[in-house]
Amino acid sequence: MAKQYETVIGLEVHVELATKTKIFCGCSTEFGGAPNTHTCPVCTGMPGSLPVLNKQVLEYAMAVGLATNCSISRYSKFDRKNYFYPDNPQNYQISQLYLPICRDGYIEIETLSGSKKVRIHEIHMEEDAGKLIHDEWEDCTLVDYNRSGVPLIEIVSEPDMRTAEEVTAYLEKLRLIIQYLGASDCKLQEGSMRADVNLSVREIGAAEFGTRTEMKNLNSFKAITRAIEGERERQIELIEEGKTVTQETRRWDDNKEYSYSMRSKEDAQDYRYFPDPDLVPIMISEEWIEGIRQNQPELRTEKMKRYREEYDIPEYDIDIITGTKKMADLFEETTKICGLPKKVSNWLMVETLRLLKEKDMDADQITFSSRNLAKLIELTEKKVINSSVAKEVFELIFTEDIDPEQYIEEKGLKTVSDEGELRKVVQEIVEGNPQSVEDYRNGKEKAIGFLIGQTMKAMKGKANPEIITSMLKEML
Amino acid sequence: MSELINDEVIEYVGILAKLELSEEEKEQAKKDMNRMLDYIDKLNELDVTGVEPMSHVFPVTNVFREDIITNADSRDRILANAPAQKEGCFKVPRTVE
Ligand SMILES: [Zn+2]
Numbered sequence A: 001m002a003k004q005y006e007t008v009i010g011l012e013v014h015v016e017l018a019t020k021t022k023i024f025c026g027c028s029t030e031f032g033g034a035p036n037t038h039t040c041p042v043c044t045g046m047p048g049s050l051p052v053l054n055k056q057v058l059e060y061a062m063a064v065g066l067a068t069n070c071s072i073s074r075y076s077k078f079d080r081k082n083y084f085y086p087d088n089p090q091n092y093q094i095s096q097l098y099l100p101i102c103r104d105g106y107i108e109i110e111t112l113s114g115s116k117k118v119r120i121h122e123i124h125m126e127e128d129a130g131k132l133i134h135d136e137w138e139d140c141t142l143v144d145y146n147r148s149g150v151p152l153i154e155i156v157s158e159p160d161m162r163t164a165e166e167v168t169a170y171l172e173k174l175r176l177i178i179q180y181l182g183a184s185d186c187k188l189q190e191g192s193m194r195a196d197v198n199l200s201v202r203e204i205g206a207a208e209f210g211t212r213t214e215m216k217n218l219n220s221f222k223a224i225t226r227a228i229e230g231e232r233e234r235q236i237e238l239i240e241e242g243k244t245v246t247q248e249t250r251r252w253d254d255n256k257e258y259s260y261s262m263r264s265k266e267d268a269q270d271y272r273y274f275p276d277p278d279l280v281p282i283m284i285s286e287e288w289i290e291g292i293r294q295n296q297p298e299l300r301t302e303k304m305k306r307y308r309e310e311y312d313i314p315e316y317d318i319d320i321i322t323g324t325k326k327m328a329d330l331f332e333e334t335t336k337i338c339g340l341p342k343k344v345s346n347w348l349m350v351e352t353l354r355l356l357k358e359k360d361m362d363a364d365q366i367t368f369s370s371r372n373l374a375k376l377i378e379l380t381e382k383k384v385i386n387s388s389v390a391k392e393v394f395e396l397i398f399t400e401d402i403d404p405e406q407y408i409e410e411k412g413l414k415t416v417s418d419e420g421e422l423r424k425v426v427q428e429i430v431e432g433n434p435q436s437v438e439d440y441r442n443g444k445e446k447a448i449g450f451l452i453g454q455t456m457k458a459m460k461g462k463a464n465p466e467i468i469t470s471m472l473k474e475m476l
Numbered sequence B: 001m002s003e004l005i006n007d008e009v010i011e012y013v014g015i016l017a018k019l020e021l022s023e024e025e026k027e028q029a030k031k032d033m034n035r036m037l038d039y040i041d042k043l044n045e046l047d048v049t050g051v052e053p054m055s056h057v058f059p060v061t062n063v064f065r066e067d068i069i070t071n072a073d074s075r076d077r078i079l080a081n082a083p084a085q086k087e088g089c090f091k092v093p094r095t096v097e
Helices: A055-067 A164-181 A221-240 A286-294 A300-310 A315-321 A325-338 A341-358 A370-381 A387-400 A404-411 A419-432 A434-441 A447-458 A465-475 B007-016 B023-044 B075-079
Strands: A005-016 A079-082 A092-095 A102-111 A114-127 A131-135 A140-144 A151-157 A193-203 A213-216 A249-253 A258-261 B089-093
Touching: A005 A164, A005 A221, A055 A102, A055 A114, A055 A151, A055 A164, A055 A286, A092 A114, A102 A164, A114 A164, A164 A193, A164 A221, A164 A300, A164 A325, A193 A221, A213 A221, A221 A249, A221 A258, A300 A315, A315 A325, A315 A341, A325 A341, A325 A370, A341 A370, A341 A387, A370 A387, A370 A404, A387 A404, A419 A434, A419 A447, A419 A465, A434 A447, A447 A465, B007 B023
Parallel strands: A213 A249
Antiparallel strands: A005 A151, A005 A193, A079 A092, A102 A114, A114 A151, A131 A140, A140 B089, A193 A213, A249 A258
């Protein structure tokens, strides 16, 4: 019988924090500036410059630690991780090896096989590196240090996951917690959340772990799933052939669906960590931790509970809406403006989900504003527009965030409420379609649908179908 | 004198520090580093039972800054320190992953 293997997976997740400034200097973290316009002597490693810790970075790290059941270190400090690479102007990265800010946490994940705890080994603070751009023309490398010194936390899990499904559940849960805390937007595609996968295989029942590899360059949930499957296959193949797995870092190529060795043995990493003498230790009091705990924003479980109490919307809607910070925020903001939670929930659950699916988008990528959705709901409620016009307009709100009021005015889409005008049109339709009138009078109820349709067409969709129906019934 | 720093170690440290040393320099570095180790050994003679390891010599903790942007664009001044520049970037020899 073929041997049965088990995959053992641990994750190192880097999250870019949502601070306004970098971790050790007052440079902006804003994305997309021209190269090196967000730099200073500190984040370009100029001799003599001195780093000072951004307090918000520490408080975000503590908040994430508390939300993931970690204990917060009362005494913490920074270390230098030494390596030479041009993305790192100091020739060391400031990180935390010996006394990380958080330790020994866990999060609970749900998969089809039930719920499970994934333990968190530690969370530490560190700085991001610059960006290298290859210059084909001169065959050289150009360096942009705008990202250098952007604050990161690295969340290191224990090797507690066994399947790609568990990994996805873990990442989704982690992302949701951090988004709810407002500590990061956690966008995998844009790199504000990055996951390195440590993976080994062993025969089922074996006591020892196999040799693990570390995979980098995974920027979507799909890539992570494929990489896990690809690497599992590769390692099993090696073992079956009697070869050994080498402990190494591999780069996943999602197009070729294969991972490649990144570093050879010759330049084995020796980071020579030592305490950073420029940054003094951090002492955290019980009161400080308690203060952070008290100020934690509402997390998902609490939000779900509150929705059940405050809004009369189905449990299924609550589950979907609180499933992303973006949806929950939109729901709450729109409801606050228009005061119609049920209507808001409907627009999110039906049309928004439909368009997201159609455009293959995540809820995080929604760009329309609560203001315009609320306006649309109000216009529909006041019967200024009918529901089919509303759907049309919503598509434009979804794609371009248009102002529905202005748009309807410009395009003349307002429902005609002048009864006299409408009655004239209905009269014409009745006169012009004797056969349908006859059918209806002979008991064919369906015939009225045709007449309604013809009236709507004549009105270019700008009429209230209910009023048309009652007028038709009256005339017939 | 300590003999821990042998030819092999000097070679390795040279690689880590990205330094190319001449034979003479290697001999000198070997001597210096062994002397440093002797000095550390001297410290090891002290009884430090119950003494907490120390990473900083100053009795200062919790130096923070608020999350407020204080630096404006000073690219020209920053790039003035670059050995070479191009298109607003530091220009370095080709770096392959
Ligand atoms: Zn800076």
